[in-house]
Amino acid sequence: MAGIMLRSTAFNDHDMLPSRFSKEGGNVSPPLEWERVPESAAELVLLVEDPDAGRTPFLHWLVTGIAPSAGGAPEGGVPLDGREWPNGFGTTGWGGPHPPRGDDPHRYFFRLYALDRPLKLPETPRADEVHRLLVERDVASGTMVGTYSR
Numbered sequence: 001m002a003g004i005m006l007r008s009t010a011f012n013d014h015d016m017l018p019s020r021f022s023k024e025g026g027n028v029s030p031p032l033e034w035e036r037v038p039e040s041a042a043e044l045v046l047l048v049e050d051p052d053a054g055r056t057p058f059l060h061w062l063v064t065g066i067a068p069s070a071g072g073a074p075e076g077g078v079p080l081d082g083r084e085w086p087n088g089f090g091t092t093g094w095g096g097p098h099p100p101r102g103d104d105p106h107r108y109f110f111r112l113y114a115l116d117r118p119l120k121l122p123e124t125p126r127a128d129e130v131h132r133l134l135v136e137r138d139v140a141s142g143t144m145v146g147t148y149s150r
Helices: 127-134
Strands: 005-007 032-035 043-050 058-066 106-115 138-148
Touching: 005 106, 005 138, 032 106, 043 127, 058 127
Parallel strands: none
Antiparallel strands: 005 032, 043 058, 043 106, 106 138
């Protein structure tokens, strides 16, 4: 599978996320940039989840319908043509990190998928459902990880 280069100007891969992105510190999404999206991509999907939150990953942000030409998302903004979905907090859009106090740092996986055809989701999708639906449509992806603790 081809690889999309995903990065942020606000943090490096596997570094601590600045507190302004946390639920209690400003709750704005970090800026993201990407390149090497395949020409065959029909849409991009951005999924941000915390696998350390419990038995199933906690969904922090899901954006579908992103234009393959988008190239990124500004801080606090949505990528071109993107549709935001409900997160694990029950609100639509970015839901910043909010791990329990005293936990070891949680990991936040930022994943960008290039799909060969549009994704159809249930009204309030869970991270595991999204992964299951991506399996047959994913033609390329890129991942970066941020960490956060309180």
